[in-house]
Amino acid sequence: MSRGHLATGSITLHRIPEREPHGRWIDARSGLTWPDTLLPPESEVWGLRILNVAGLIVAQCVPAGQRHHLISAALMVALILFTEFWIRIDIGPMWRRCAVFGVNTALLAAAIAVTPMAGIASWAGYMLYASLFTGAPMLLCVGVSCVLMTATQRNGWHHIADPWWVSILCWVLNVVVGVAAVAVIDARESTLLRRRELTDELIAERSRNAELQEELVGQAMRTGVRDERARLARELHDTVAQGFVAVVTQLESIDEDHLSPSVRERVENAKSLAREGLGEARRAVNALAPVPLESRPLATALQEALTAFSRRNPIAATLRVDGDPRSLPGDESLLRIAQESLANVAKHAGATQVVTTLTYLDDTLLLDIRDNGRGFIPDAVRRGADNGFGLTTMAQRAGLIGGELAIESEPGAGCVISVSVPR
Template sequence: MSWIDGRERWVYAALAYALLAISAITAAWQGAGAGVGAGPGSAWAAALLAGVPWPVAALVAAGWLAPVPWLYPRRDTHRTLVVAHYLLLMALAAALAATSLPFVLFVSAGYPLAIAMLPGRLVLAGVTLTALVNVTTQAGPGAGTTLLTVIAGVAVPLVVAGWYVSAEHDRRRRLVERLRAAMEENAELNARLLDQARRAGVLDERHRVAGEIHDTLAQDLVALIGQLSAADRAPHEDSRRRHLDRAAELARRGLSETRRSVRALRPGPLEDAELPDAIGHMARSWAEAAGVELRFEVTGTPVALAAEVEAALFRVAQEALANVAKHAGATRTALTLSYTDETVLLDVRDDGTGFDPQRPADGFGLDGMRQRARGVGGTLDVESEPGQGTTVAVAVPAIPDDERLD
């Protein structure tokens, strides 16, 4: 930082006092009335003093400069007072210069004071006024036409141009301030959105883990318990061994699916098979374990879908069949997977006891299936009545798997 920083008001006041002192010393040295302007441009200024000696006027000017250090830091809040002070100072300087030519040097103090003190739109007007005072106080007797030419051809355009430039500067300054405020507001909004996204991500991950546990580990544990109970009731060793082997297979599959769920991988059957084959294998395994007759059908031309779409369809089919085994008491079940140009449909129908879809359900089942369908832009509808069986219909967009298509 320069040594001037923070001392500007004293610097401008000292400069004006220095120019006044030099002008007064020069005027005293040349003698009173030396170099008095005689033209029409100086007559009006000389008339302001009305016979007052220039030393007295110089003292008045010195006193009038005293408020400069006080006005400088208040130039933005006391604009009218600052402008009035500047105009009267220029009038005093003009009167002094008209009385004694050396005071033209003091008139030059108007340049730095105009730049330092006046509002932005009036700076150029103040500079122009100072220049006019300098010119008019030094003009000769026949300079009337020249002065008018200077005023009309130079001074007025300069003032207008200064006003326009200052107005444009103010407009851009306000625009920058608004942009800065908007950027600060956007930064705050961004921070809130990021926090909301983080919270939503955490919530989505909780739902995903809950759904994966419900669709894999929980169902395998239910089936495992059923196999162990069947083994305990088996009348022959061969039958008992078959149930125990089935229980061991379910335990291994549950452990594998749990690990996959934690790592957010695709369902195991989809790792090595297309969606129709994976659902068909899962459905046949379910029918064998549940003892329910199952008809599985695929219509349309199967296409490779995005991984999240196939995972959602597989998990919904898995959960729907698990609900049939747990709640429906059905003897026959039909599962249909239909491919169309824009949509893939999954329907699971049973001839079980049915239920009232309007009644709130316990557990993660139906809500979990709906969340999976919505998660890939699809819908899930349930049609059921007590004693009339149940139909679960899922429709998801046929989003292709670009990687596998390539």
């Protein structure tokens, strides 16, 4: 029987258009596959063909005149050819299915009138009409098909009324058997289809649960990393940074007036190294401290960072946002890259203006930090004494979120730091 999307109700009691064929009958076989079905779905097509050929052969094996055999054979061949025709056309419209029923019935009735045994092909009606119709139309067609079966069982139309009650009894028995078979098969297939739908729903739910679990694990990992970074920042601040502060304080309390020039030089070197170490410690603390993005979008955090940057440095800093802003997993890393870029501008660029642009495209997020400073040669900085550690860190941060960092600069032409992150 044809099955598309499972609809509720029994096809023996209600007409359910969703469970009737739409398109070619040969393609609209059951959505179930073997072994859920007793036979493979394509067996219905071959079952119909075999019954038609069996009717043709058996009709020629019973005693009859040559003329009767020729007429019967012609009718059965016509039925076979008509069957091969209609199973390959669109029988979605009701009138076409009714035409199939009418032509099949007429050809079989004529063949039975000539050689009654040709009517064994009418047994295909149980399968055929239960796949073409549902509800009352299906019951009507099965009932008419049982009339053909009864005529075959009574050895032709001329014996149908001798006696009439036997024919009625045969017809009733045929209808009961046919409807019962259709109901049992329909109930079984409906149960299997419903089970398959439930299985698909469970698989989909399992997939959603797996995605949710993965998201929760990722969130837990991010939370753990953030907490560990915060702990390290506190430890660095309370130990290393405070230790450098104490060292600088002690060195600055030394009365250098009574020191020899060589000792004074060593003290000054110690002060310089201590201040440099303190600066690096504070820089590490700032890099490890959590980024306050939990309740703010990236654009807002960037604007606040630029405002604070302008207060600390005599450099005008502006932000431009293009597109539709949206939160992305890599926002924290982008803010860190922007902060590192601003720190480099303040320390090395000698710029008077910084323009930060945040561009939201359909599939990409772009972050550009442009300054009008003195510029530099990127490759030369990477090969320098500090190996361009800040640039390397920014590139690594971009790589961790699946992005790419590009640096465009040359002496006297400022610098542009560009980061592109796929959505």
